[in-house]
Amino acid sequence: MEGVQAVPDIKRNIKVSAVIDDYKELKRIVGLVPKGITCEFTRAYGRFLSLLYIEVDVDVLSALTQFWNSNIRCFEFSQFDAVPTLEEYTTMMDCPIMDKVGVYLYKEQHVEISKVIGPLNIPEDCLKKCLAKDDNNQVRGLKRNMLEKHLDMLVKMRNWAAFKKTLLLIIFGVVLFPRGKTEIDRAAMDAYFQFVENKACPIPAVLAETLRTVDVCRNKKKQGNLQCCLQLLYVWIITHCYVRRHMDVSAPIALVDFHKIPVKKMTVLEWKEEFAKLESEKFFWVCPWYKPKDIIIGCGSFHHVPLMGTRGCISYTPIVALRQLRQVQVKPLKEQLGGYNFAYTVGNALETNLVKRSWKHVHRKKIEGTGTPRPTVTPEYTEWREARDVQIYVPKERMPTTKDLADMTIRIEELTALVHQLQLENEAKDFKISNLEYESHKKDQKIQNQTEKINELEEDYRKCYKMSKRPRSDGGTSSATKFQEEIRDLNMLIKKNSDEKSRLESVCRSLRDENRRLETSSQEMKKELESKINQMEITVGLTRMAEIRRDTDLRAKQQQIDALEKEIQVYEENFEKLQNCH
Template sequence: MGRLDIRFVPTPKLELKKLWGQLKLDGQQYVLKRIGFMLPTLDINVQSGVMQALAHFWCPETTTFVLGGKFELTPTLEEYSIAIGKSIELDIVEPPIRVDPVVALAEFLSLTKKEIEKVLKGNCQACLISFLIECFENSSIRMRSRIFILAFFGFIIFPFRQNAIDPVIAWTVKQICGGVSFINTILAETFISLTRFKKEKYRTFRAPIELLQIWLFSHLSQFEDNMTVFEMGMTDNPILRFKQIQDQTKSLHYTQWVHLFKDPNSKIFLWQAVWFREVEARLCHGDQKPVPLMGIYGATSYQPLRVTRQFRVLQDVPPPLGPNEFQVQFEKGECYRAELRHHFEAWQKCSTQKLIWPADEPTGRMKSHFAMARYIQYHTILAKILPKIPVVTARHTRQTQIKISEEKAMKAQEKADVLAEENARLRRALKAHSSIDHVASKKRKTI
C-alpha cells in the first residue's frame, strides 16, 4: 500500500481574479479593509510536494511541526496576524453550531430559502462558483463586494470542494464583514486539518495552504534577504514579497523535502521569520495553559510556549503536556454550549505578555538553538507521540531531472567536441607526418 498524503482542494483563482477586476474602486477598498493583505494569494502557486511532506511532520499532541525528532516550529497567531495585516482582537468568530446552511446563505445573498434549497439540492449541498458569479453579476455594487469576500473565504481561506463552497461559510463571512477578527479561526482550521490528517480521519486540508507555505519559506535562510519587510503595508508585506520571489523557491522533490525535514540543517532553517518582530504576544492562558483556537468545524489547543524562540526569546523547557482541553469536533445537531463557554472564557484570559529578549548575543550551542542550556540538555519529545514519517527514497523533481539530463547531455557534447577536435588534430599531425615521410622517400629515390 502506498503512502497517504494530505490533499489540497483546487481553487478557481482565475474566476476570482475576474470578479476582482469587475469591482469598482470603492468595492475593492471595502474588500481590502476586511481581508487585509491576502489578495495576492490569488497569484501564489502551491508547491504540493513540500506542503505534503511538511504535513507528515505535524504532531497533534504538541500542535507543532517536529523536525529531526526534536526541533519544533509552528505558525503563531502573531505571525499570521502580521502577514495578513489584521490585528488579533479579543472577539473571535463564533462557529456555525446549529446554524442552518440554507438560511445562512439565503440571508447573506438576500435570496429566499427556496431559491437556495434548489441550488444546493442539485449540487450535493454545496454552492457552485457559477451560482456565485451569477449572483455577483446581478447584484448592487455593495453586494458585489460582499459576494467576492464570500467567494474568497469559501475557496481560498476555507476550501471545501473543487468549484464549490460550504454554504455555512456565509455565517462566518457575515461576522468578518462586520469587522470580527478571523486570525484565530484560520489558525484553528490549519491545526485541525493537520491533526485530522495525522490521525487518519480526514485527508483534505480545509485552511489557506498559501499562508502556510509562505510561513514555511519565511523560515528558510535562502529567502532571508528577499523576505525582509521594512514597512508593513499593502505595497510591502510577506504575502506580496513571496508572490514576487516564488519562482526562486527551492525546486525539490517531495522525497527530498521529507529527508530535509528528517535531518534539518541549522544553516537552512531560521527560528525567526525575518519580517516578524513583536514586543508582546499571547503565549498562554492562566498558568502556562494552552491558548484556545476556535474554528468552523471544531476547536483545538495552541501551545506557543513550545516555540518562544520564534518570538526571538531564548527557548526554555516548555511545560509538561496535558490533555487537549479544547479539542472538539463539531457535529451537526449538537449544542456544545459548555465547551463554547469554556473556550471563550479561556480566550478572554489570553492577555498579551511582554517578550523578554536576551540582553547579550547568545554564543555557542545557545546561539545555534536559540535556547537556554537547560532546554538543550533536557528537552525531549516522547517517542510515542513523535510523528510517523513515510519511508521514501530521495528523488529529484521532473524539472530537476530534465535539468540534470540536459547538463549531462551538454557535458557529453562538450566531451564529444573535445574528442572530435583531438581526433582532427591527430589526423592533421598524422597527415603532416605522412607528407614528410613521402618527401623524404622521394629524395631517397632521386639520390
C-alpha cells in the same frame, strides 16, 4: 522523561492530497474592478484578496505533514520544532485580534442563511438557484458558480457595497474554510457572518482548521486530504525556509512580496528529504515582515491556547515556537502541552463552553525590543528535546522498475556512443596537430637556410663595399646596391616565414587546448558511464536477488500446498474407510 513522550510509531509515508483551485473566474471578475474599490476592500477586511494569487505546491505540504507530532502539536524536524502561530497568521492577513471584539466562536448552531444572503442583494428569482441542498432537502450551503455570476452582475451594476460582501463570502468559503470547489458551506458562512457583523477575527479559526486537518492526515492509515487554507500554511513554511536575502525591502508585506522567494520544483520524496535536512542555524526563525507588540500565550485557566475552528477545537502550544516570536526558547511545562482536539458534537458541549468562556480572558505577553532578533534556546530546552528521542526521517529506497532499467540502458548506450565520438574527434585533432608540427618544422628549416644565405650575402656585401671605394676604369656602377636589395628581400622573406610560424604555433596551441578539453570530457564521460554501469549492475543484482527471494518463497509455498494436499488425501482415504466400515 518529564513532559511529553515522543510519538512511538511515526508514520513517515502517509499520502496526502489537497484540492487546488486556480480561482480563474474569481480573479477575472476582480480584474474588472477599479483599483480604488479593491484598496477599500483590503483596508476594510485585510489581505484576503492576496490569497487568490498565491500558487501552492501541494507536494510541499504533503511532505511537511509527515513531520507533524500530534502529542506536542508542532512540526518536529531533526534539529528543532516549529508551528504556525497566531501572530504570524494575523500579520500575514493584516487582520489583528482585538480585545473588544474577540475572535470567531462556535455557538452550537450555524447562522441562518437569510442573515447571510440578505445584504448580498441577490434577486429573488436567482435565490433558489443559489441554494445547495442535501438528500433531505436541507440547505447545506450556497453554490459557488451562482455567487460568481451574481458577483459579475454586481460589477456591471457598480453596486460596490454588495460586491465587497459577496466577494468576501466566496473567499471565506473557497479559500479560508474550503470544503470543495463548488459550494460555500454553512460553517464558512458562520465565520463570515461573525466577522462582518461583529468584527470577530477569523484567523484563530483558520489556524484551528489547519492544525486539525494536518493532525487528521498525519494519523490516517493510508491517505489524508488537507482541507484548510493551504495558502497561509505554504507561505509560512516557505518563508521560514527560504526567505533569507529575498525580501530586502524595508517593510515587506508577507503575501504581496512572497513571489520574490524562489521555490524549486521537487517531488514529495525530495521535499521530505529537504525538510529532513533542515538545520536550526539555517532556519529563518523570525520572518522579515513580523513585527510583534505582544503575543497570546494562554486563555482563561488554560496554559495553552484552545482554538475554535468552524468544525472543531484544538489546543495550540505557542510555548514550543518562542523563537519564531522573537523570544528565547524555554523548556515547556507538562501542563502547557497537549490539550483539546475534538469535533463539535453534543457530547463535547461542556468542553466547547469552557473554551468559549476562556476567550473572555486572553493572556498576552509584551515583546520587549525591536532590534535584530537573536533566537536562542536554554540548556533545559536542549536537554528536554534530546530526551524526546526525535525520529529522523529516512526516505525508503525505491526498487527500480522495468522502465527504470530500460531508461538506464538507453542512457548507457548514449554515453558509450558519445565517448566513442569524442575518441574519434581526439584522434583527428592529434593527426592535425602532427601535421602542423611538421609544417612548423619545415618553416624552421627554411628560416635557418635563409638566415645562412643572408649571412653569406652580408659577407659578399662587405667585400663589394670595399671594392666600390676603389676608382673604376670601366665607368660601371657598384654591385653593392644589388647586394643590399637582395638582403632586403631576404629579410622580408624571413619576416614572412616568422609570421607564418607564429600563426602555426598559435593554431597548435589552440588545438592542444581543444585536445585537452576533449580528453577531460572523454574522461568525465567514461567515469559517468562506469558509474551508470556499476549502478545498473547493483540494480540488476538487487532485482535478481528480489526475484530469487520471490522464487524461493513461491517454492516454499508450493511445498506447503503439496504437503496440505497429501494430508487432505490421507484424511479422505481414512474417511472413506470409515464409511465402508459403517
